[in-house]
Amino acid sequence: MIINGLYVAIGAFFGAMARFGLSSFSKKKYPSDFPLGTLLVNLIGSFLLGIINGKEPDAMWALLLGTGFMGSFTTFSTFKVENIELHFKRKWKIVTMFLAISYTFGILLAFAGMQIGYQMK
Numbered sequence: 001m002i003i004n005g006l007y008v009a010i011g012a013f014f015g016a017m018a019r020f021g022l023s024s025f026s027k028k029k030y031p032s033d034f035p036l037g038t039l040l041v042n043l044i045g046s047f048l049l050g051i052i053n054g055k056e057p058d059a060m061w062a063l064l065l066g067t068g069f070m071g072s073f074t075t076f077s078t079f080k081v082e083n084i085e086l087h088f089k090r091k092w093k094i095v096t097m098f099l100a101i102s103y104t105f106g107i108l109l110a111f112a113g114m115q116i117g118y119q120m121k
Helices: 002-029 036-055 059-073 076-088 092-120
Strands: none
Touching: 002 036, 002 059, 036 059, 036 076, 036 092, 076 092
């Protein structure tokens, strides 16, 4: 049981660092009211988690990469808070685009990733 928690913790550390790096880079490179960093990590995360799940890895890899890395790389809570902030600021076009792109492409990329993962078995 302790070893499983260690796998999750190691994956989570690296996932959080990757998310922080990508989000910081995108905010610096493309400053905007649009939450591009969150969109990128969530779309990339959807695709990669699809691949991981499609490959049906053994328990250790599922915990390390799926639960740990992807769980901390993707950011559902930040996604929700940014949507609420955009709503309060009355940035209707941005919040609508953010929601539409996130959900539509997130699902499509997860599906594509799973298909690729199934073929990689």
